[in-house]
Amino acid sequence: MVLLVNGVKHEVTVDPDVELLTVLRDYIGLTGSKYGCGEGACGACTVLINGKPTRSCITPVNSVAGKEVTTIEGLEINGKLHAVQEAFLTTDGFQCSYCASGMILSAVALLKNNPSPSEDAIVKAMDGNICRCGTYPYIVKAIQLASKS
Amino acid sequence: MKNPDYLSHPFEPTKDELPPELKYHFALDRRKFLKLTGGGLVVAFVVQDMFSFAGETSSTGSSPDPVSGVGAWIRIGEDGKVTVYTGKVEVGQNIRTSLSQIVAEELMVPVSSVTMIMGDTDLVPYDAGTFGSRTTPQMGTQLRKAAATAREALVEMAAKNWNTPATGLKAENGMILNDAANKKIGYGELTKGQQLLMPISDKVRVIAAKDWKVAGKTVPKIDERTFITGKHVYVSDMKLPGMLYGKVLRAPSYGAKLLEADITKASHIPGVIVVKDGDFIGVAAPDIKTAGKALQAIDAKWDESKGQPSRENIFDWFVKNASGAGGGRNPGNTKGDTERGLSEAEFKHSKTYNIHYIAHVPLEPRAAVAEWTDGKLTVWTGTQRPFGVQEELAAVFKLNKEKVRVLMPDTGSGYGGKHSGEAAIEAARLAQEAKKPVKIVWSREEEFTWAYFRPGGVIEVSAGVNKDGAITAWKFINYNSGGAGLDTQYKVSNQQIAHIPSNTPLRQGSYRGLAATANVFARESHMTDLARLIKMDQLAFRLKNLEDDRFIAVLQTAAKAFGWNGSKTPGHGYGIAGGFEKGGYVGCCAEVMINSDKEVKVVRITQAFDCGAIVNPHHLENQAMGSIIQGLGGALFEAVDFANGKILNSGLSAYRVPRFSDIPKIEIVLIDRKDMPSAGAGEACIVGIAPAIRNAIVDATGIPLNNLPMLPNGVLG
Numbered sequence: 068m069v070l071l072v073n074g075v076k077h078e079v080t081v082d083p084d085v086e087l088l089t090v091l092r093d094y095i096g097l098t099g100s101k102y103g104c105g106e107g108a109c110g111a112c113t114v115l116i117n118g119k120p121t122r123s124c125i126t127p128v129n130s131v132a133g134k135e136v137t138t139i140e141g142l143e144i145n146g147k148l149h150a151v152q153e154a155f156l157t158t159d160g161f162q163c164s165y166c167a168s169g170m171i172l173s174a175v176a177l178l179k180n181n182p183s184p185s186e187d188a189i190v191k192a193m194d195g196n197i198c199r200c201g202t203y204p205y206i207v208k209a210i211q212l213a214s215k216s
Numbered sequence: 217m218k219n220p221d222y223l224s225h226p227f228e229p230t231k232d233e234l235p236p237e238l239k240y241h242f243a244l245d246r247r248k249f250l251k252l253t254g255g256g257l258v259v260a261f262v263v264q265d266m267f268s269f270a271g272e273t274s275s276t277g278s279s280p281d282p283v284s285g286v287g288a289w290i291r292i293g294e295d296g297k298v299t300v301y302t303g304k305v306e307v308g309q310n311i312r313t314s315l316s317q318i319v320a321e322e323l324m325v326p327v328s329s330v331t332m333i334m335g336d337t338d339l340v341p342y343d344a345g346t347f348g349s350r351t352t353p354q355m356g357t358q359l360r361k362a363a364a365t366a367r368e369a370l371v372e373m374a375a376k377n378w379n380t381p382a383t384g385l386k387a388e389n390g391m392i393l394n395d396a397a398n399k400k401i402g403y404g405e406l407t408k409g410q411q412l413l414m415p416i417s418d419k420v421r422v423i424a425a426k427d428w429k430v431a432g433k434t435v436p437k438i439d440e441r442t443f444i445t446g447k448h449v450y451v452s453d454m455k456l457p458g459m460l461y462g463k464v465l466r467a468p469s470y471g472a473k474l475l476e477a478d479i480t481k482a483s484h485i486p487g488v489i490v491v492k493d494g495d496f497i498g499v500a501a502p503d504i505k506t507a508g509k510a511l512q513a514i515d516a517k518w519d520e521s522k523g524q525p526s527r528e529n530i531f532d533w534f535v536k537n538a539s540g541a542g543g544g545r546n547p548g549n550t551k552g553d554t555e556r557g558l559s560e561a562e563f564k565h566s567k568t569y570n571i572h573y574i575a576h577v578p579l580e581p582r583a584a585v586a587e588w589t590d591g592k593l594t595v596w597t598g599t600q601r602p603f604g605v606q607e608e609l610a611a612v613f614k615l616n617k618e619k620v621r622v623l624m625p626d627t628g629s630g631y632g633g634k635h636s637g638e639a640a641i642e643a644a645r646l647a648q649e650a651k652k653p654v655k656i657v658w659s660r661e662e663e664f665t666w667a668y669f670r671p672g673g674v675i676e677v678s679a680g681v682n683k684d685g686a687i688t689a690w691k692f693i694n695y696n697s698g699g700a701g702l703d704t705q706y707k708v709s710n711q712q713i714a715h716i717p718s719n720t721p722l723r724q725g726s727y728r729g730l731a732a733t734a735n736v737f738a739r740e741s742h743m744t745d746l747a748r749l750i751k752m753d754q755l756a757f758r759l760k761n762l763e764d765d766r767f768i769a770v771l772q773t774a775a776k777a778f779g780w781n782g783s784k785t786p787g788h789g790y791g792i793a794g795g796f797e798k799g800g801y802v803g804c805c806a807e808v809m810i811n812s813d814k815e816v817k818v819v820r821i822t823q824a825f826d827c828g829a830i831v832n833p834h835h836l837e838n839q840a841m842g843s844i845i846q847g848l849g850g851a852l853f854e855a856v857d858f859a860n861g862k863i864l865n866s867g868l869s870a871y872r873v874p875r876f877s878d879i880p881k882i883e884i885v886l887i888d889r890k891d892m893p894s895a896g897a898g899e900a901c902i903v904g905i906a907p908a909i910r911n912a913i914v915d916a917t918g919i920p921l922n923n924l925p926m927l928p929n930g931v932l933g
């Protein structure tokens with residue numbers, strides 16, 4: 068099966084029902100997307116499929132064949148961070164940062180749809196992402212900062 | 217293989233209980249240390265006389281007091297770069313950054329030239345673990361002195377070099393300057409070709425907090441870029457050449473005994489290794505799917521143990537199974553005649569507070585990668601106690617500790633929940649058989665079921681109070697949930713305070729603030745009830761009964777920022793609570809709103825925090841924020857549901873943790889006490905939130921909630 072991840076084609080030999088998260092991490096070596104629950108309840112594994120935030124832990128790999136997958140590793144281009152990453156860097160709000168890639172990709176998707184979201188809109192869009200370290204207020208701040216840039 | 221005794225570390229040691237085995241590590245540490253001194257370094261080390269004994273096998277060195285027993289060393293390379301070796305580990309509390317700041321401050325170098333080597337048992341001196349908020353007060357203090365000692369040594373060396381008195385010289389930006397002679401020399405140049413071992417001097421002059429230039433300021437998280445680009449390699453992300461993926465067969469319930477297991481089918485799957493060793497059955501395969509299939513192919517029969525308590529009857533169970541008076545590590549204390557104090561009081565108030573078990577839920581579950589080479593075991597694992605895990609592995613595999621290396625890359629959080637080495641042992645056992653590296657990453661369900669919990673408990677409180685606010689008696693009996701935060705800071709004339717251990721059906725252990733979350737909840741709830749009984753303001757009643765200035769100051773600061781005396785919207789309530797934990801003082805105010813459907817909403821929280829001199833204001837605020845938000849979960853809805861030895865809510869869809877939409881407006885006021893030593897920040901801030909919310913609810917409705925969590929369904933009654 069051929070996967071298009073961050074603009075690069077990857078040929079993988081794997082059962083069609085294996086979760087995308089496993090394929091990204093174990094087969095392609097992109098470990099920026101994390102496992103947190105395996106049931107779509109925490110957002111740590113969030114990637115973009117054709118721009119839409121998707122929980123890769125419950126997405127069978129064959130369902131994304133021919134679609135564009137973006138992971139955290141694909142946001143930085145030629146050493147230049149994505150504006151949302153820049154905002155998170157400036158805000159310096161993470162603790163263990165295990166939730167970071169899921170948060171950032173969810174934020175990228177949100178801002179694409181709604182470039183200047185209200186605080187309520189941010190909370191609503193991000194509510195599926197858990198930060199167990201409790202850095203939520205800083206994440207909201209980072210998204211607000213990114214929306215200004 | 218027998219399952220190791222997972223309960224060997226049920227509670228955080230208190231201040232007086234630093235592991236006594238420290239001195240056994242000296243010989244080992246000395247060897248590690250000597251390995252480092254490969255030319256051109258100045259090294260300052262921390263424990264007095266640590267290297268002064270003649271034979272390497274000696275273990276009778278001067279016995280250091282617990283504080284100076286914390287070891288770390290600093291090396292200054294020929295390139296002038298500073299490397300710090302410490303057994304403390306980074307689980308998101310940003311100590312990699314704050315400890316670097318402390319060293320940079322004393323050595324007068326930029327933070328960027330400091331590298332921290334953390335939690336690698338082959339390279340760093342022994343350390344009991346990263347818990348109990350001790351990193352900043354103890355390791356921070358030691359590193360500060362070590363760095364200052366190194367700085368003074370560098371000045372001395374330059375003085376010798378230039379043949380001039382040291383008094384006219386100063387350190388600045390990685391160099392020693394002689395302004396009068398207009399000369400300067402870099403640290404690297406000074407230390408070239410030198411081999412210096414220096415005991416840290418307790419008399420060394422450290423820079424006063426008020427003069428800090430690097431410490432005390434907000435410095436961004438070190439390596440933050442690697443985290444936000446997904447490049448940081450957590451243990452669960454690791455992949456070694458030839459590595460297999462492991463899984464472990466779990467019992468269907470606690471206490472179940474393995475009767476028989478047929479592993480033939482599983483072992484015939486190509487590439488699969490099955491290990492059956494005593495109660496342990498595990499598999500390893502070239503990919504995780506195959507490992508899963510192999511596990512399913514195992515036909516195991518279990519004898520399940522019946523009659524285990526469930527969430528419904530756990531509180532009766534705790535009390536019925538309580539054993540021994542005043543047991544545990546904090547036995548509590550008694551003074552005066554509590555019964556008389558109660559009978560003579562103008563008002564009496566008795567309540568029982570029930571505390572449910574809760575889970576840590578570190579977002580990265582337990583993970584380990586193990587590899588055996590030439591009889592030596594190397595394990596990478598996310599643990600708050602690398603040396604503790606090293607000891608567990610040495611015991612299980614009957615190895616000399618020197619044959620076990622544990623490394624701890626910065627990990628996806630712990631909150632006191634990662635003191636043990638289960639995944640490390642499992643991966644090591646499988647790797648031993650497979651003769652290849654094996655990785656184990658626990659599923660969320662495994663983390664919920666086979667890790668350990670914050671203890672549940674029952675707290676019975678009876679108090680007597682007079683109209684004028686004097687507390688005549690204070691009886692406080694805690695069953696099972698632990699001794700941390702047990703004592704009251706309020707003036708009472710007669711008291712009986714005790715923690716009585718019970719027989720816990722669930723594996724329990726350390727947590728952020730540990731039992732203080734429960735004890736402070738009960739105490740501060742009861743204090744507000746007493747105030748209401750005598751119709752005194754909650755804050756005024758507390759202030760009347762406090763003597764500690766810092767405690768008074770956090771309550772007053774929080775109340776002022778909150779607007780305690782301001783007018784309330786109908787249907788809203790205000791609550792206050794205070795706590796003293798791990799050297800930090802916290803005062804917390806909460807406002808809640810109750811609508812006509814009896815739904816409770818936490819509107820805002822204002823918290824004042826004093827943990828001495830602040831090392832990194834932004835990261836300190838962040839730690840306080842994290843504690844408040846984690847505390848919100850335990851206050852309102854987090855609870856482990858269980859019956860018959862099974863966890864019934866072992867997933868994140870069933871066990872609710874705080875999310876974006878749960879977060880009220882939070883204001884944190886940091887009190888920077890430059891005249892006070894810095895205390896740890898990761899724990900104290902969790903204790904005030906639950907009672908403050910509870911007290912706000914009783915203020916609004918008159919309904920006292922006495923269980924944690926208070927509102928599992930979000931509604932009153």
Ligand code: FES
Nearest residue numbers: 103104107110124
């Ligand atoms: S791991 Fe996919 S949502 Fe939690």
Ligand code: FES
Nearest residue numbers: 162164166198200
């Ligand atoms: S920073 Fe640790 S989970 Fe978000």
